[in-house]
Amino acid sequence: MKRIAFSLAAVVAVAGIVAFTPRASGRPGEEASLNASPIYGVTIPHGYRDWQLIAVKQLHFAGMGEQLRAQVGNDIAIKAFKEGTLPFPDGAIIAAIHWSQVSSEDNNKVLDGPFPGTKSYVIGSRVNVQFMVKDSKKYAATGGWGFADFTDGKPGDKALHETCFPCHIPAKDRDYVYTRYAP
Secondary structure (H helix, E strand, C coil), X not given: CHHHHHHHHHHHHHHHHHHCCCCCCCCCCCCCCCCCCCCCCCCCCCCHHHCEEEEEEEEEECCCEEEEEEEEECHHHHHHHHHCCCCCCCCCEEEEEEEEEXXXXXXXXXXXXXXXXXXXXXXXXXXXXXXXXXXXXXXXXHCCEEEEEEECCEECCHHHHCCHHHHHHHHHHHCCCCCCCCC
16 A cells, blocks of 8 residues: 555656646747757747737738738837837847638628628638747847747748748848837
């Protein structure tokens, strides 16, 4: 009986250690995990969905439909946006959350009375989430930014991540950031 109690206590202790082991969060300098982006080693930052809104946008992809997108930033990024600080300081992280866009029949019914012909669109399913992490030393070769693209919590492949920095080169004069802070 003592052996069973000891074994049970050991299992509980190991489970507790595993449950409370810190996980990488995507912040510069932290240990990368298996779910890190190739090339850059960026992971999904804990709590990014609670960050402040930077801007929203709608994109139309020829043959692929519409997307609604929201950009959010950690405190360092938000402060830099508000103060117009360029280049962004190390530690700034910008997240771009992308969803499919779908028509809202419920909203359309309500809006059609006072505003005939009005169409409402809302988020559909989540497409992916992307991150830019500023670390001027670690990512010196890519303008000081590390990039990540995740779908269903899993990073895209190396070929996808090789396109990140070249895509941002046209925004070099804004420290490679396309998004502007919405008033």
